[in-house]
Amino acid sequence: MAQLVMVGACYVDTILSVDHYPGEDEKLRASSLNRRRGGNCPNSLEVLQQLVHHSQTDLSLSLISVFPKCESDSTTFIRQSLGSSINCDGCIYRQDHTEPASSYVIHSQKTNSRTIVNYNDLSEMTFEEFESCIGRVQLPANCWFHFEGRIPDTTLECILFLREHHPSVMISVELEKPGRPGLEKLAAEADLVFYAKGWAQASGYRSMEECLQSQSQATPKSKYLCCTWGENGAALLTKFNNSCISVPALKISEFEIVDTIGAGDTFIAGIFFGLLCHNDDWNWTRKLRFANELAGRKVIQNGFQGLGSVMTHHME
DSSP: OOEEEOOOOOOOEEEEEEESSTTTOOOOSSSSEEEEOOOHHHHHHHHHHHHHHHHHHEEEEEOOEEETTTTTHHHHHHHHOTTTTTEEEEEEETTOOOOOEEEEEEEEETTTOOEEEEEEOOOOOOOOHHHHHHTTTTOSSSSEEEESOOOOHHHHHHHHHHHHHHTTTTTEEEETTOOOOHHHHHHOSSSEEEEEHHHHTTTTOHHHHHHHHHHHOOTOSSSSEEEOGGGGGGEEEEEETTEEEOOOOOOTTTTTOOOOOTTHHHHHHHHHHHHHTTTSSSSSHHHHHHHHHHHHHHSSSSSSSOOOOOOGGGOO
């Protein structure tokens, strides 16, 4: 059985929907409040869990993240939200904290924009903690590690450790936050790199194809590069033949966009589903189309519930 281990932060999101984004010192009543677990890797795993269940395929899913105190209400909420199929044995607990990393999201119904304020008092994972986590598990031959592009210095140590001690492991990284020093070094060590539109635009690229062609020279170990571009869809570059394919974003005329939070995480889940569950019977165009439609289905609903059942007809 293949195994996917995702390494990244876990947040609890509090989402307030308002008529318009408030001005400074303005008092405004929210129309709804929603509290849910967030974080790039946990979001991707939640969606993947559904896809694996509905397709009846075999894929082991694990998370390495920093949680508050093991017995805290926040940790209980997080673990229940992830579901029983996601292995959290490698997670790290801060026993002197009860509050999780948190995001407070103001969703403007007028512009459909989202303004996010993060708060995280949990110290980040150290390399020594990651090494200890890996020492407690038996990694199968077919194992993939995916890293959220954060704490680049520590993440680079983790990647180099895997390269030395577990050379058969495949590695991917996500470059999302613009201006974060050290992300390029992570990309240079990965087999697969995901570039977000915000990172690409901040780096001066005018299209996803331009980003991938340019980054191809800076990622000598990569096999695939992938870039998402919102309403313009997504593109993937295969390094061995320098072939670039792109697909348009899903557009469903009778539905409106209601929730873009986690769309990129959903896309990554779709790529991994194709890569690890249908690597032999789906070509890359089909994998990319599946991931793109999955992300498109996500933005026309709140949260991630039910995405696996919606996509069942595309898994055959």
